[in-house]
Amino acid sequence: MKLYANEISSATSRVRIALAMKGVQVDIVNVGILGDGAENRQADYLGINPQGLVPALQTDDGELLTQSLAIVEYLDERFPLPPLLPKDGAGRAFSRSIALAIASEIHALVPPRVAAHLARIPGMGATGVVAWNRHWILEGLGAVEARLAARRTGPYVAGNTPTIADIFLFPQSINAERAGIELEQWPNIAEIMDRLRDIKAFAENAPAARR
Secondary structure, three states: OEEEEOOOOHHHHHHHHHHHHHOOOOEEEEOOOOOOOOHHHOHHHHOOOOOOOOOEEEOOOOOEEEOHHHHHHHHHHHOOOOOOOOOOHHHHHHHHHHHHHHHHHOHHHOOHHHHHHHHOOOOOHHHHHHHHHHHHHHHHHHHHHHHHHHHOOOOEOOEOOOOHHHHHHHHHHHHHHHOOOOHHHOHHHHHHHHHHOOOHHHHOOOOOOOO
16 A cells, blocks of 8 residues: 655654554655645645545555545455454443544644644734744634533544554644644643654654644
8 A cells, every 4th residue: 555645744754553453554755845835735646636635545556545544444344453443332432522523623723734824914924923823722622622521532533452543632732732732731631642642653653743
């Protein structure tokens, strides 16, 4: 299999964590995502993934999978151990809901392409972009913390082992810290992150810092 990826991408980080947890090796194809001439906006890559996003996974039977949640769930179905979703239906729904809260309600508002567009709006500037990002991270993770406080039943987001929810929470929380946001304001998130940092699959596949 072949993974089109970028080391700073938190969406890529999610898939790399899942691959590491499953012990699955893939070929990595780096795709640049920063700057006006970024590779992901060029015809060659758009011919592979018309959305121009990473990650994208080419399976060994030639299928191209896009969107990190769909890729992670594909990996969980194809390589069942260790499972990345709880056994009970409500637990699976909760795990997915946390993953979607991060992917759809936080990450979708703060990736490089959104920041680049905002920076071109008159009067926005770099300071405005930073304020935009902080607002949506704070609001989004605050809501995730409230859900965890109401339902969390184990050491991780949705039980006694990491699930898809933890895979999505980890890179987003790393990026929040790099933005100067203290996780300690969210006790459940901070505690879960302390546990995840001790797991090799997570620690070795965190999103890289922008240079």
